[in-house]
Amino acid sequence: xxxxxxxxxxxxxxxxxxxxxxxxxxxxxxxxxxxVTAQHRQMLDQVMEIFDIDxxxxxxxxxxxxxxxxxxxxVLKGLESIIKEEKPDVLLVHGDxxxxxxxxxxxxxxxxxxxxxxxxxxxYNKYSPYPEEVNRQIxxxxxxxxxxxxxxxxxxxxxxxxxxxxxxxVTGNTAIDxxxxxxxxxxxxxxxxxxxxxxxxxxxxxxxxxxxxxxxxIFRAVKEIVGRHDDVKFVFPVHxxxxxxxxxxxxLQGIDQIKxxxxxxxxxxxxxxxxxxxxxxxxxxVQEEAPSLxxxxxxxxxxTERPEGIEAGTLVMVGTDKDRxxxxxxxxxxxxxxxxxxxxxxxxxxxxxxxxxIADILEKVL
Ligand code: UD1
Ligand code: UDP
Numbered sequence: 365x366x367x368x369x370x371x372x373x374x375x376x377x378x379x380x381x382x383x384x385x386x387x388x389x390x391x392x393x394x395x396x397x398x399x400v401t402a403q404h405r406q407m408l409d410q411v412m413e414i415f416d417i418d419x420x421x422x423x424x425x426x427x428x429x430x431x432x433x434x435x436x437x438x439v440l441k442g443l444e445s446i447i448k449e450e451k452p453d454v455l456l457v458h459g460d461x462x463x464x465x466x467x468x469x470x471x472x473x474x475x476x477x478x479x480x481x482x483x484x485x486x487x488y489n490k491y492s493p494y495p496e497e498v499n500r501q502i503x504x505x506x507x508x509x510x511x512x513x514x515x516x517x518x519x520x521x522x523x524x525x526x527x528x529x530x531x532x533x534v535t536g537n538t539a540i541d542x543x544x545x546x547x548x549x550x551x552x553x554x555x556x557x558x559x560x561x562x563x564x565x566x567x568x569x570x571x572x573x574x575x576x577x578x579x580x581x582i583f584r585a586v587k588e589i590v591g592r593h594d595d596v597k598f599v600f601p602v603h604x605x606x607x608x609x610x611x612x613x614x615x616l617q618g619i620d621q622i623k624x625x626x627x628x629x630x631x632x633x634x635x636x637x638x639x640x641x642x643x644x645x646x647x648x649x650v651q652e653e654a655p656s657l658x659x660x661x662x663x664x665x666x667x668t669e670r671p672e673g674i675e676a677g678t679l680v681m682v683g684t685d686k687d688r689x690x691x692x693x694x695x696x697x698x699x700x701x702x703x704x705x706x707x708x709x710x711x712x713x714x715x716x717x718x719x720x721x722i723a724d725i726l727e728k729v730l
Pocket of ligand 2: 375376379568570601602626627628629630631633634646647648649650653
């Protein structure tokens with residue numbers, strides 16, 4: 365039986381690896397090992413609990429105010445003995461976090477083949493998103509198997525000649541698979557009750573390049589929007605990064621139409637998305653999930669590695685300029701035809717079978 369080891373450490377990696385872990389385990393043709401770095405502690409554990417996944421190894425690296433060097437060093441050192449002990453036939457990493465990059469590097473240094481789930485996303489701007497663009501390019505150089513979510517991500521890898529030494533497959537994104545487990549029509553929650561008949565705008569922000577002034581501009585836009593629209597309520601699950609929390613408290617505390625809450629479990633979050641009127645976010649994963657729900661996402665970034673969503677008509681890149689954000693929200697709230705155009709967008713990230721496709725491929729190639 366071939367041994368597949370999955371290594372991940374943050375909330376989004378866990379959400380998108382969960383359906384794959386379940387699919388690999390269901391088949392009984394693989395020996396599946398789960399290794400978490402716990403680059404995120406609470407936000408990772410929240411996902412593990414919801415999907416009922418236990419780890420075989422936990423290197424528990426998170427510390428407050430961790431630097432990129434801290435994470436890289438602790439993941440590399442922590443993984444070495446585990447890889448030597450487990451000797452997996454393939455080590456799978458997901459996306460573009462520093463756990464992903466250091467996980468792939470640790471595998472390579474120990475001569476272990478690497479599979480990259482969510483491969484080939486690019487902005488080709490090494491500071492946006494930072495450090496994710498360089499993280500995923502490094503993993504792209506190391507990986508033996510690239511599981512690209514779309515034809516566009518495959519074409520990025522082909523342009524980099526990755527097909528010379530490795531294999532590229534288009535599988536869709538496992539984010540869409542995860543939604544099969546979460547969204548339900550009869551969902552209720554007290555925060556949704558608080559929103560009541562108002563229009564809910566869901567906000568998330570955490571990107572390193574937005575910390576500081578850009579995030580302050582986002583929050584000032586939020587304040588202006590509630591000042592202009594008394595039928596709108598903002599729900600803001602605040603990321604556990606202390607730098608995000610401090611800014612959010614400084615700018616948004618004590619405003620009636622804004623509710624700041626702890627990070628939501630993914631089941632709650634997806635159901636909140638499905639009940640939102642508009643979503644404002646600098647998240648990567650949210651950009652992939654929103655098209656499935658027909659919700660407009662205003663992307664609070666200057667670049668996106670997910671242009672498929674813009675082309676499909678569900679994402680609008682607004683950056684972090686206050687006036688631009690306010691203008692776009694005004695338009696969505698006042699122009700019904702414009703708003704409706706977001707509902708019919710087709711999800712470019714697959715049909716929810718990415719995990720099955722990846723498992724099929726692994727059965728063939730290992
Ligand atoms: C990380 C990823 C980013 C991803 C994001 C998803 C890197 C460099 N960044 O960014 O690509 O989009 O996760 O959310 O890999 N914290 C807690 N508890 C938690 C999680 C975070 O207390 O469960 C706090 C800690 O103080 C930690 C800080 O948040 O030091 C920052 O976490 P970190 O993983 O370094 O960066 P993120 O901004 O979360
Ligand atoms: N998410 C969640 N709870 C929240 C906010 C987001 O479960 O309070 C989910 C969201 O549905 C998506 C993922 O977390 O699947 C995105 O994570 P994040 O924005 O932290 O990271 P990114 O995708 O930007 O790397």
